[in-house]
Amino acid sequence: MISVRRSLMLIAPLALVLAGFFLIPVLMLLPTSFGEYMPGSGLVKGVWTLENYTRIITDEYYREVVWRTLGLGLSVTLVCLVLGYPLAFLIARGPERWRLPLILLVIFPMMLNLVVRSFGWIALLANRGLVNNLLIQMGLISAPIKLMFNLTGLMIGMTHIYLPFMVLMLVAAIRNVPRDVEAAAATLGSGRLHVFTSVTLPLSAPGILAGSILVFVLTISALVTPRMLGGPTYKVMATLIYDEYMQLLDWPSGSALSFALTIMAIGIIWLSSRLTKRWAGMA
């Protein structure tokens, strides 16, 4: 055993850095979020208001952005699940020699710079991008279809970016499904599809939940892809926060939105861990 004093000395530098450059700065946002903003002059001294928070719920524009963010999170999660499961299944249960190359082909785009990947989708989806050019050349359409700066573009880009996370979580979950349980179900007369839906799928549920939470939280927090593929007009919460800070200089409003986003993210994580515990209790 090493002494308590030595342990504290080992942890102290990191704890101090995180306290000073993470905890305190985030806590300092709290008073700002109750402050009042005056266009042109910034924060008004000595005034405390709840308006920055009530506006998120009452103002139609803010509400639309919040719903759009949540809707996007949910849709991206579902699409990632549907696209990710077959691939994860192939990696977990397919031929051994395919496993490593397939995993590397999943990890490679995941490790690749987010800005680069979003840029790739811009080259594909822009009005004069590859997809539109191709469709026009083939004579299928006469004018470019709008694939960017709207839900379509964001969905495609975000799905691409978070799919690898989902696949890796699902691979781990499917590999944890005990194969003798499947064999037992088959022995008792279940068909292949029935074994999958009644044994494999339910037993991989913890991984499905974990992957979904991860993708959902990452999607609602994302800034880069929504900004690049959604443009300045099609906003989500993170890009709205960015604009409030960098363009409108409305820090009170931006910090209230930041806390709203944080509460949503942490709330989802908390809820899911409660769900998982209850699940584990039932099993």
Next chain:
Amino acid sequence: MSTDGETHPGLGVTIAAFAVIVFLQIPVIVVVLAAFSTTSYLTIPPQGLTLSWFGKVLSDPTYLSAIRMSLILACGSTAISLVMGVASAYALFRKSIPGSEAIIAFLMAPLVLPAVVIGVALLQFYSLTGLRGSLIGLLLAHVVITVPYIVRSALASLSGLDLAVEEAARVLGASGFEAFRLVTLPLIRPGLVAGALFAFITSLDNVPVTIFLIGANQTTLPVLIFSSVEMGVDPSVAAVSTLLIVATGIVLLLAERRAGFHRFV
């Protein structure tokens, strides 16, 4: 139907899975094609091939200083995170202080908070303390976002470790630090390599924190690409992206050969 009753991927699943793999590589392929294209917008088939965009990037002082800045931040923050993160994980693993679960949660907290929130919090903090645009401020911000990966991988590697080996080294006369350096460290190295690689790439990739904190005359590579895309797409962006793609591919393959990287993801 397989003889042993286990479920196996059928033809349909295999085809669907390969389609998804193709989907994952599409933007990568497109960026690489665009980097060699003579036209500013991509056409299929490509109108002509050129290397001139690479020349443009590699002679552009803005790109070069952004690349340098990105590398300084990524190397610096990974090194700092590695030292502080491994030290903390080691102390926590030895369970010699109470409340270790709470401390671990605190060290992981930057991973839970949306990056944009960390960005604006540090923006306000740095504006008040005059750290905005300073290298040390940027470095510490990158430490905050990279250190959870190091702590997590260090804790995971340590959890598989038998403490008796280290005790044996102590019995044979090694000091505490020697025992750690000569026995424990080599045993957890593959996990640490994976964690450090994650930290490095996280820092190299970061926009949502960095963009709030950089000064007027400095920028990192992803922030530069991010803002140049806002102004209109230029093939030099594709060229610099291609350089990043190649670099990422090489790093990934090296990490896979040296440490069996995929086991740590």
